[in-house]
Amino acid sequence: MTETKIIAMWSGPRNLSTAMMRSFGNRTDTSAMDEPFYGAYLAASGADHPMRDDVLAAMECDPDAVARQCLGPFSTPFCYQKHMPHHMLDGFPLDWAAKATNVFLIRHPRRVLASYARKTEKVAEADIGYRRMLEIDRRITELTGRRSVVVASEDILADPEGMLTALCAAVGMDFDPAMLAWEAGPRPEDGVWGAHWYDAIWKSTGFSKPESTALPTDLPDDLAAIEAEALPAYEAMAARRIGAAG
Numbered sequence: 693m694t695e696t697k698i699i700a701m702w703s704g705p706r707n708l709s710t711a712m713m714r715s716f717g718n719r720t721d722t723s724a725m726d727e728p729f730y731g732a733y734l735a736a737s738g739a740d741h742p743m744r745d746d747v748l749a750a751m752e753c754d755p756d757a758v759a760r761q762c763l764g765p766f767s768t769p770f771c772y773q774k775h776m777p778h779h780m781l782d783g784f785p786l787d788w789a790a791k792a793t794n795v796f797l798i799r800h801p802r803r804v805l806a807s808y809a810r811k812t813e814k815v816a817e818a819d820i821g822y823r824r825m826l827e828i829d830r831r832i833t834e835l836t837g838r839r840s841v842v843v844a845s846e847d848i849l850a851d852p853e854g855m856l857t858a859l860c861a862a863v864g865m866d867f868d869p870a871m872l873a874w875e876a877g878p879r880p881e882d883g884v885w886g887a888h889w890y891d892a893i894w895k896s897t898g899f900s901k902p903e904s905t906a907l908p909t910d911l912p913d914d915l916a917a918i919e920a921e922a923l924p925a926y927e928a929m930a931a932r933r934i935g936a937a938g
Contacts, residue, residue, distance in 0.1 A: 695769075696764055696765070696766040696768060696769060696770060696771050697769065697770050697771070697793060697863075697864065697865070698762070698763070698764070698766075698770075698771050698773060698791065698792035698793065699716070699770060699771065699772050699773065699792065699793050699795060699863050699865075700762075700773045700775055700789055700792040700793070700794045700795070701713075701716075701772060701773065701774055701775065701795045701796075701797055702775050702776075702777050702794065702795065702796045702797065702825060702828060702829075703774070703775070703776065703777075703796070703797035703798075704776065704777065704778070704799070704804055704820045704821040704822065704825065705776065705804065705808055705819070705820060705821075706799075706803075706804050706807035706808045706820075707797055707798070707799040707804055707845050708797065708799065708845035708848060708849070708899075709774050709797055710726075710774070710889075710890060710893045711893060711896065711899055711900075712772075712774070712797065712848075713726060713772060713774045713881070714874045714879070714893065714896070715856065715871040715872070715874070715899075716770070716772035716871065717772060717874075717879060717881060718870045718871060718873075718874040719770070719868045719870055719871060720870070721768055721769045721770055721868075722768055722769070722770040722771065722772055723766055723767070723768040723770070723771050723772070723881070724771070724772045724773070724774070724879075724881040725761075725762070725771065725772070725773040725774065725881065726774050726881050726882055726883040726886075727774055727775065727776055727779065727883055727885075728751075728752075728758050728761055728762055728773065728775070729755065729758050729775065729776070729779040729780060729784065730747055730751060730776070730779055730883060730885070731747055731748055731750070731751025731752060731753040731758075732751075732752070732753050732754065732755040732758050732779070732784065733776075733778070733779035733780075733781060734747055734748055734753075735748060735753040736755070736781055736784075737781060741885075742885070742888045742889075743884065743885050743887070743888050746884050746885070747883070747884055747885055750883075750884040751883075751884075755781075755783075755784040755785060756785055759784075759785040759787075759788040760788075762788050762792070763788050763791060770865060773792070776821060777821035777822075777824040777825040777827075777828050778818050778819060778820070778821035778824050780824065780828060786828065786831055786832070786835070787835065789828075789832050789835070790832065790835040790836050793841075793863045793864065794829075794832050794836075794840035794841070795840060795841040795842070795843060795859070795862075795863060796825060796829055796840055796841070796842045796843070796929055797843055797844075797845060798825075798842060798843070798844050798845070798926060798929050798930060798933065799844065799845040799846060800846070800907060800926065801820060801822060801918070801919045801922040801923060801926050802907045802908055802911060802919050803846075803903065803907065803908065804820050805820065805911060805915045805918060805919055806908040806910075806911060806915075808820060815914075815915065815918060816918065817918045817921040817922050820918070820922060822921075822922035822923075822925040822926050822929075823921070823922065823925045825925060825929065826925040826928055826929060829929065839932065841859070841862045841863060841934060842929050842930070842932045842933045842934065843855065843858075843859050843862075843933055843934055844930065844933045846902075846903050847933065847935070847936065848899065849899055849900060849901070849902045849903055850902045850903075851936045852872055852898075852899045853867075853869075853872060854936030854937050855934075855936045855937075856871050856872070857936070857937040858934050858935065858936055858937040859934065861937065862934055872898060872899070873897055873898040874896075874897060874898065875897065876894065876895055876896060876897050877894055878890070878894055
């Protein structure tokens with residue numbers, strides 16, 4: 693069995709995370725896992741999400757069993773795992789992450805909220821997960837004695853090759869040009885929820901165009917209040933984000 697380096701990519705929703713799963717999954721040396729704790733999160737929280745019953749039926753819902761799955765074994769040299777911080781409820785195991793190379797993918801919360809609100813009517817700060825992300829980041833640092841990598845989705849879209857080269861170097865793998873483009877359509881690793889959430893990524897063949905440098909200005913008051921809750925955690929993470937390889 694091949695010894696596998698696990699890359700745990702932590703990201704809130706609407707944040708390029710599925711495109712990053714496509715990018716890494718397009719490498720011949722990398723397998724991918726899509727939000728392995730989602731079923732356990734839904735079962736424990738009772739959250740009413742789209743396709744809830746389908747997700748619960750399709751996934752392992754015992755968080756301890758999921759943690760074991762995240763450690764393999766795998767048949768590829770690398771395993772990219774897409775994780776959502778808000779899925780890691782209090783009491784869920786996190787010690788497995790000390791055996792992974794952890795990366796935090798961030799995007800300005802105003803952009804996230806503007807996108808997320810188009811997919812669901814009810815949004816809370818816990819749904820976009822910035823405060824939880826910072827808590828997990830600090831806990832992983834305690835477990836490993838080293839800081840995790842932070843990368844911004846805006847930076848990736850502005851310079852995919854430069855940022856992916858820098859990210860690969862930061863996690864101990866060589867950049868592969870195959871990460872820049874992929875075939876349209878679903879992939880075997882996609883979660884069952886892809887039918888609701890992945891319409892754009894299923895149509896894509898690569899990273900989308902760079903985002904405007906200007907932030908959205910039309911958030912309603914309730915979303916603006918959530919942004920204010922999330923912003924300090926986002927800014928703490930953003931201060932450490934890596935730059936493009938030059």
